[in-house]
Amino acid sequence: MVNSDDNKKKTTDAEDIIEAARRTHDSASKDASLHYRDQFTSKAIIKRDSDVKIKTADELVIRVSSMKESKGYRLFTIINVIIMLFISAVTLYPFLYLVAQSFSSHTAIAKGLVTIIPVEPNIKTYTDVLTQGVFLNSYKNTIIYTIIGTASSIFLSAFLAYPLSKPHLKFNKFLTPFVIFTMYFYGGLIPNYVLMTRIGLYDKWPAFIIPGLISTYYVLLMKAFFANSPHELEEAGELDGLSQIGVFFRVVLPLSKPIIATMTLFYAVSYWNNWFNAFLYLPTKEKWPVAYYLKTLIAGSFSTNDPGATADKAYLSANIRSCAMVLMALPIICMYPIVQRYYVQGMMLGSVKE
Amino acid sequence: MSTQENRIEPVEPIEIVEMLPGGQRSGKRRRKTAFERHVGRYGQLYLMLLIPIVYYIIFRYMPMAGNIIAFRKFSAGGSIFGDQWKGLYYFETFIFGPSGWKGFEKFLTYLGISGFWRAFRNTLTLNFSYLIIRFPLTLVFALLLNEVRNLRWKKFVQTVSYLPHFIAVVIVAGMVKEVLSTSGPINGFIKSIGMEAIPFISEKDWFVTIFVTSGLWQSLGWGTILYLASISHINPNLYEAAEVDGATHFQRVLHITIPSILPTITTLLILDIGGLVGSGMAFEKVFLLYTSATYETSDIISTYVYRMGIGPDSRGQFSNATAIGLFEGVINMTLLTIANFSSKKITGSSLW
Secondary structure, eight states: OHHHHHHHHHHTHHHHHHEEEEEEEEHHHHHHHHHHHTTTTTTHHHHEEEEEEOOOOHHHHHHHHHHHTTTHHHHHHHHHHHHHHHHHHHHHHHHHHHHHHHHHHHHEEETOOOOOSSSSSSSSHHHHHOHHHHHHHHHHHHHOOOOOOHHHHHHHHHHHHHHOOOOOOOTHHHHHHHHHHHHHHOOOOOHHHHHHHHTTTTTHHHHHGGGGOOOOHHHHHHHHHHSSOHHHHHHHHTTTTHHHHHIIIIIHHHHHHHHHHHHHHHHHHHHOOOOHHHHHHHHGGGGGOOHHHHHHHHHHHHHOOTTTTOOOHHEEEEEEEHHHHHHHHHHHHHHHHHHHHHHHHHHHHHHHHO | OHHHHHHHHHHHHHHHHHSSSSHHHHHHHHHHHHHHHHHHHHHHHHHHHHHHHHHHHHIIHHHHHHHGGGGGETTSSSSSSEEEOOTEEEEEEHHHHHTTTHHHHHHHHHHHHOOOHHHHHHHHHHHHHHHHHHHHHHHHHHHHHHHOOOHHHHHHHHHHHHGGGGOHHHHHHHHHHHEEEEEETTHHHHHHHHHHOOOGOGGGHHHHHHHHHHHHHHHHTTTHHHHHHHTTTSSSHHHHHHHHTTTOOOHIIIIIIIHHHHHHHHHHHHHHHTTTTHHHHHHHHHHHOOGGGHHHHHOOOHHHHHHHHHHTTTTTTTHHHHHHHHHHHOOOOOHHHHHHHHHHHSSSSSOO
């Protein structure tokens, strides 16, 4: 009934906005980069002259004026490059340091010899950690928790967000404030803890997932997306005899891949990085996720409360700690290019919606 | 076609009603039909809502109700809503000391030794220093990033500076400890210029610096996203016009870029102030970085609540801890509400 091209176009409206914003931004910077090159090489000017026809006298003035300020501006660009280099280096350094430590021997680390290049390089730390039962088991737990948690979160959030996006659903008058209020007021650590232990979730693995199962903020992002997708298609689906749930699963979800992908990453990263729920509710080592295992490694070796933690003992395991940190961060760093893109899109969704 | 359907629908029952004799009965039936039609049409949507609503009631609203134990004595085996009404006893305990209000001088003495007031002070100090340092730096970084003309280089800096945002707070804390350890690179440098190594992590005077710096490391790049998006929406004609009028580069930034993104700056500032007290990130990072040696400067309300209620030496003071948690929650909610309201008023946009 409805042209499929048309519907595809409409559902990616949100993406389009972002894309368009990016394009104008890019082209604006490209223009500017032409100006910028003008100042240095006459070649660029010539090239520009042949590429772009000068329509008005104004454009000539522009070039003249940008040449005028070239001295101060050139100094600024150099300083700017130095600042950017500094920020990049400072950001990357801790990562490189961890990697270097994880490949170094612990005696070299204790002597403070490691700065950025591994000293006495070896992969023994990795083989040790990767054959160690607790680490492997907690890594496995993290993977399982992340998969189960993310899948449940996506479905439950969508189940909440979709009806919320329907303005004609009378119940929403009550439901929207009911959901949003939880963003203003959090029940608090102790009441949550009491509740979780009393309903028998203490030391049960679902306790790791349940507290973060539905994030209100993410629900609102999804709601904004659903509200902006074309309703004609849903109505068409209904006319063709689909039930409301049928429409949701067979029309809405397939058209919502961008938001589902974004949400999947949001939730997956938050489950992957979570240690606190395990810390509160999972005392049994076999159920720990890797983030919590890492927390115990880090806290244990540096604890000042522990009189036995002499300098030697503390640094004995610096390479092991680094190795575990590298291994935990690895999947996120590997997926980083994708994760980053979707996260930025998610941020935009949050700011675009009104 | 579908819009035609919609237009017909509300007309239908009215026509029927007018044709029926006995207005009363048909009026009743009409109302019932409207409701039935609503449920009939959207019933399955309500079904979808079932699990999420149950979830919100149990895991979001039950704990809120559980705050009642701030006013009732909670005992280990008893009801989760407490056993005995205590009124404001627990609030007086942490605000004025265990024996309540006993005059101003007593209060001043208590202020000096109270773990709660120390945590209160630290919460404000930590979050406020973080805010006033991070906020302008993020803006400056965004403006500088915007000046980078080489797109590939810009992309690289962005990619690198966003990275820490995705790293688990456990790893961030671990990195901080590794880099600042007595055999780490910072101390290596300090030793190389002939000074004595500083045990940063266990020195209370360094905590705020460590907290703020690591926070900058985590969020400086990520914080620029909304600014950059906002800058990209500025009409390029404005810059061209300014150029024609002979404005220098710096003048263009000062008179075009900054005024154009002022609404974004205002919104973000207001919302940051709104989140000044209750930030989960701050809690986790403080929790992972502090030691008993640095409590003086590092212990914040949420960590204090944890140690009082759940921590290993807590002696299960659930009611006391809940009272403090509720106190924080209410301050947080007030700040958020004010922030959201003023953001709406001033800039027309709000957080949600």
